[in-house]
Amino acid sequence: MAETQARLEIEDLQRNLREVQELLLRQKLVEDLVHRQEMPKHGLVEQLVHKQHLTELRAKLEGLHPADVAFILDALPLDERLAVWELVKADRDGEILLEVSDAVRESLIASMDSRELVAATETLEADEIADIAPDLPEGVIEEVVQSLPAEERERLRAALSYPEGSVGALMDFDHVSVREDVMLEAATRYLRRLDELPGHTDQLFVIGRDQELKGTLPLARLIVTDLHLEVSSVVIPESVRFSPEDRAEDAANAFERYDLVSAPVVDERGRLIGRLTVDAVVDYIRQKSAESQLAEAGLAHEEDIFAPVLNSFKNRWSWLAINLVTAFIASRVIGAFEDSIARLVALAALMPIVAGIGGNSGNQTTTMIVRALALGQIQGSYWTKLLGKEIGVALLNGAVWGTLLGGMAYAFYGNVALGGVMALAMILNLVLAAIMGVAIPWLRARFGKDPAAGSSVLITACTDSGGFFIFLGLATLFLM
């Protein structure tokens, strides 16, 4: 822990970043001069100047919180990033690896040999090792497991066994527990023997003879309570407790609803095995929100902004490929009506409007429903009610925008029937968008899938192909 290091605001972080860049740049200038032989290679002056910059940079990094070093590493292009990483003291490697983004962590780990990785990992606690384990080579984890004391090894095994997105994957083992049958005075004496309480200790966990959780004792209560009482007389028995198999999402909602700082995690027999803290929950919430933002735009996972072109291509190709397939299907729908388009070429100009507005409207419906589902607000009996409402909104939208666009089509092409077809197609495609906008998340939720993932692509596929089919079909029926 680097609790005493200065903590900075965003302007300070950016100033740090600029200073580091400047030092790197100056050092690079010296190296370039040497390279171009305008300075004697390995000469005394060069060595001195070089060394001075490195010392200055190292001192700068030394004074920073691990999270702030991570900020700089995240923001630097690969070569400068590795130059800075070289200068960071080895005993802080582990903590910094925890803080950088996934993509940057990969690039840092790739630059370390297994001896360095084992050394860095050994400085971490079991739950932290589990967090970075997926990025580490198999052999390194083996070696780290061997080197841990028995208790830590058991904890690491446990932490590694819980799937991503579960409470077990987020919990730590830093809780402080007291027996319910001791006096508060004895409990306080016990606490004083500890050097400092672990971070986020806002409450002690009160346990019985067999480690079973009896309740909690907030520090804020302990401090204001008469010490001549037994722990059991001030314990708060009613409190949120999680099991390691609980969904992290539900735990995050509980932290938000009840404004928690920490909560106990118990096994199936009610025995205390760990705790969940608000900092892990905040990280989880941030990460989920970033992931869903990225997934919606069709990025497989977070991208190092300075990743090589090929890495970026790999991260983005799969959704482009899906999009290509759906676009191709839509294209074949249009292809089926080529005769009609050849006879009335205005159709080609008008059809993207029908498809586009449908997609936009369907996305609005799905987004609203996905959000209500995530909050657990939609009950079984409400689906038909919701569908009815969305169809109502679609009809109203259709009447407004359909009339407007029908009028414009008539104004541009002087064809009343074409205006009518445009308006009707608009209404029908908006109703289709409403139905699919409700049906897609409903179906995905029913089959236990994440209702958000890919919903935008699916909706747009329906409203594109559907919109072209409805518009060109109606045109073929009524105008040919």
Place this chain on the structure above:
Amino acid sequence: MAETQARLEIEDLQRNLREVQELLLRQKLVEDLVHRQEMPKHGLVEQLVHKQHLTELRAKLEGLHPADVAFILDALPLDERLAVWELVKADRDGEILLEVSDAVRESLIASMDSRELVAATETLEADEIADIAPDLPEGVIEEVVQSLPAEERERLRAALSYPEGSVGALMDFDHVSVREDVMLEAATRYLRRLDELPGHTDQLFVIGRDQELKGTLPLARLIVTDLHLEVSSVVIPESVRFSPEDRAEDAANAFERYDLVSAPVVDERGRLIGRLTVDAVVDYIRQKSAESQLAEAGLAHEEDIFAPVLNSFKNRWSWLAINLVTAFIASRVIGAFEDSIARLVALAALMPIVAGIGGNSGNQTTTMIVRALALGQIQGSYWTKLLGKEIGVALLNGAVWGTLLGGMAYAFYGNVALGGVMALAMILNLVLAAIMGVAIPWLRARFGKDPAAGSSVLITACTDSGGFFIFLGLATLFLM
């Protein structure tokens, strides 16, 4: 505060919701029977049955945490929601209003008269009143301000004066401060005189003679420290402090980076005026993430899922209108090439593919850049580097997908030149998407606007109109 009430997990919440619905349903059945005159109106039996259900429901609600009552209110359709709201004890109205979603709060406030609103608001603290003030009628706020004691009134005035999205709008006044020149023993005695410390008190704020902040003293340290020391000898001087004008987003980042539970807020002269706590930060993060999710899909703000059709229409129409304008422009671009389409109708079927893939790819670029900007990672000198990289990815994408689609166009239409035009248009539109994908957030950030808002619509507008223009233009040049 309802600290002692049971706290529930998501399954419990949903079971509660079902129970409330069942009680409402049973009551409604009785009312229907009366209405259909199958039971004597105002008869003894009806009154008893009715009363019994209401009593049961009221008891049920009484036992719930305000956040859990809010969950039920959020999830019920309007009429059932108001029926439940009627039954909630008036002294909890204020707390529950704080917890419900914005859209539902509006519907609840609309059902209350100003006397009820004043009563509900008076149970809250200054920073809480400021949170719901925007939804309250002018007269109610006036009356509440008059009724507050002088100190609270000043705080409310201050809290109301900070703009949304600032630290001032999130801070509260519940901090506990101690003077630096007292002994820890005296400080502890002072704390014991308080009934219970305010929620999220993980540290005391240490102040000097003139209220100026000297540092912090974590409870976890106070508990393990020898009490015969002066506060000044154990204070931690280096800690994050905010000013009320700081951006809430930056404060949230600092809470995440440094795993904070609370942090002091000081005025321009360094005097302690309030604090920011992690629960307010979690709420803020959740709300921001929900807002950006909604805004991306073109919803103006959070929607009550059971809102009347007209309300939903109002919430959604503005982005549909913008979309209509951009779709109309794209349509006019196509209109300009109607002669070419009339001569080679395959163009109509192929053009949406070029436009669609470009939009998707441009959105990937923008999303990545918006995220890096939000994290403060992009420095001035990096823009050209980023642009170069994105154009590289676009060229690689163009080569892969362009070749594939060009080949497919050739396979379907047996026209080599058409395949070539398709491939070239694909490459050019992907490069356009990359340039606009970088330029749009860059420009918005430069002019101090939120780089995310509306970026998806703007990108899609460029790649649609641009894609149609490039593809049809090339076709007219080379195939006509």
